[in-house]
Amino acid sequence: MSADSKAPPAQAHTGVAIPRMGLRERKKERTRRTIRTEAMRLFLQQGYAETTVEQIAAAADVSPSTFFRYFPSKEQVAIADDLDPVMIRAVEAQPADLSPLRAFVRATVEVFDSLEPDDLEFEQQRMKLIYTVPELASVIARETERNVRMVAQLIADRTGRAADELEVRAFAGALIGAMSTTFDATSGIGLDMEKIKQVADFLESGMRL
Structure with missing residues (x-):
């Protein structure tokens, strides 16, 4: 999970049910x-570095100034994760008797199972782009830390502990790090649900090798 803080609360690229939006909000989301x-499409067709904001704006039939109202940079187009608000809602909806680990795994499975084929393909392409384009290499560390903070807050809310506690942050870091191993950048295969379940079992067992 990773996100653009300016992403709207409504989904873009998910099939998950969302609150009803007004006409203006729907137009902005489109x-x-x-x-x-x-x-x-342009990143895949001609390369990330070779694609300019002006080209993206022209392809989307908007002005460059309109582009910048939605994204502060070309980089943000690639790294913005519209699944974050959906994932947060899914985690919060899990039964209270589930462990934090199982709550996250079940939420992840539910969210990715709910994606339309085109939306899932978009997420796979986006993840592959981040992990294979040299110009985006510096993004990974920043997004990892942001994800750790987000997960830590969710864990804190679920357990009644503080998000900055060492154990809470360690749990969040272990979860994000472990889940990232399920992504194969060379093949472009993203979060494999069977691998996620396997990783969850491994973490729950105390990571015995």
């Missing part, structure tokens, strides 16, 4: 989605 879709 524009945002079009920008991201056209950007990804």
Whole structure:
């Protein structure tokens, strides 16, 4: 999970049910989605470094100034994770008797199982882009730390502990690090649900080798 803090609370690229939006919000969401879709198409077609903001704007039929109202940079188009708010809601909806680890695993499975094929493909392409494009290499460390903070807060809310406690942050770091191993950047295969379940069992066993 990773996100653009300016991403709207509504989904873009998920099939998960969301609160009803007004006409203006739906129009903004369509524009945002079009920008991201056209950007990804250009990234794959001609390369990330070779694609300019002006080209993305033209392909999305918007002005460059409109592009910047939705994304502060070309980099943000690639790294913005619209699944974050959906994942947060899914984790919060898990039964209280589930362990934090199982709550996260079940939420992840539910969210990715709910994606439409085109949306799942978009997420796979986005993840592959982040992990294989040299210009985006520095993003990974920043996104990892941001994800750790987000997961730590969710764990704190679920357990009644503080998000900055060592054990809470260690749990969040272990979870994010372990889940990242399920992604194969060379093949472009993203979060494999069977691998996620296997990783969860491994973590729960105390990581015995």
